[in-house]
Amino acid sequence: MDAPGNQEGEIPAIIDRIVETYEAISRINHLGRRALPSREAVADILAGLKEILFPGYVGRRDFTRENIRYHIGDRIWQVHRLLLEQVYLSLIHGCRHTDGQCATCDEVASGLAVEFLRRIPRLRAFLEDDVQALYDGDPAAKSLEEVIFSYPGLEAVTVYRIAHELWEMKVPLLPRIMTEMAHSATGIDIHPGARIGRRFFIDHGTGVVIGETTEIGDGVKIYQGVTLGALSFPKDGKGEVIRGCKRHPTLGDNVTIYSGATLLGGETVVGEGSTIGGNVWLTHSVPAGSVVMIEEPALVVADKKGPPKPTSGGGKAQSVDET
Numbered sequence: 001m002d003a004p005g006n007q008e009g010e011i012p013a014i015i016d017r018i019v020e021t022y023e024a025i026s027r028i029n030h031l032g033r034r035a036l037p038s039r040e041a042v043a044d045i046l047a048g049l050k051e052i053l054f055p056g057y058v059g060r061r062d063f064t065r066e067n068i069r070y071h072i073g074d075r076i077w078q079v080h081r082l083l084l085e086q087v088y089l090s091l092i093h094g095c096r097h098t099d100g101q102c103a104t105c106d107e108v109a110s111g112l113a114v115e116f117l118r119r120i121p122r123l124r125a126f127l128e129d130d131v132q133a134l135y136d137g138d139p140a141a142k143s144l145e146e147v148i149f150s151y152p153g154l155e156a157v158t159v160y161r162i163a164h165e166l167w168e169m170k171v172p173l174l175p176r177i178m179t180e181m182a183h184s185a186t187g188i189d190i191h192p193g194a195r196i197g198r199r200f201f202i203d204h205g206t207g208v209v210i211g212e213t214t215e216i217g218d219g220v221k222i223y224q225g226v227t228l229g230a231l232s233f234p235k236d237g238k239g240e241v242i243r244g245c246k247r248h249p250t251l252g253d254n255v256t257i258y259s260g261a262t263l264l265g266g267e268t269v270v271g272e273g274s275t276i277g278g279n280v281w282l283t284h285s286v287p288a289g290s291v292v293m294i295e296e297p298a299l300v301v302a303d304k305k306g307p308p309k310p311t312s313g314g315g316k317a318q319s320v321d322e323t
Helices: 004-008 011-024 039-053 068-093 103-118 120-137 144-150 152-168 174-186
Strands: 227-229 262-264
Touching: 039 068, 039 120, 039 152, 039 174, 068 103, 068 174, 103 120, 120 144, 120 152, 152 174
Parallel strands: 227 262
Antiparallel strands: none
């Protein structure tokens, strides 16, 4: 084996070859003068917003009625500064100006940052309903505090509700960055464009996917592994995907969807009060009050040391080593 020093002599040539790829492989570079949003700054924004939304649970623990205005006020100003900067960077990325500065983007970003802060009281009202729905719907939950501290469903929904407001305000880039951070942390993938009503309940949550054009009513419960996805991707005459059309299901109020169910298609509507059983594959609408389930499969119950036992599922009983 060559001595380490000899191998390190190749590094300058390796650097040159890598830099050369930035011309030929250019679509994954960003070498212009316009800065892009920072994932680290977005994470700081989310941390600050969670402290504002759930004071006493996230960040500082010593809030009182006497000091909360001072401390939360300080946090709001910090979030405003970070949000203003990141919204501006998101806007100017798509701006026609080429010098890295744009007074119009600056003015728009300022208005959007303040508008988002105006929406925080409404966000808190929605999240209080979500926390209560999780507590009411899960007999394993011992307190609201346990839900706020530990439930991944609430974490994902909190970030979604923040990101959805920015999405509705047409802020580019930031909403997707936020929800993908929550996806990485919780295994729950909610597109910020989805429209979700009050008292939303996600239990366990791992593997839940909720697509961009999904519409969900109030009081809906979803369990792990549920997919609300697209049945197909419509294309235009050039064969390119048509964006922005309704591709994902609509759920009425008080719908329950159990684990592993897959609902696909923009024309799929689940009527109010319906229940979708586990592992169901549904690509058409069902009326209000429906119960949709797959037929119980034939089960094989056998004793390793004895003869196979018949099953109630109608299938053929077999021993465990039969193929």
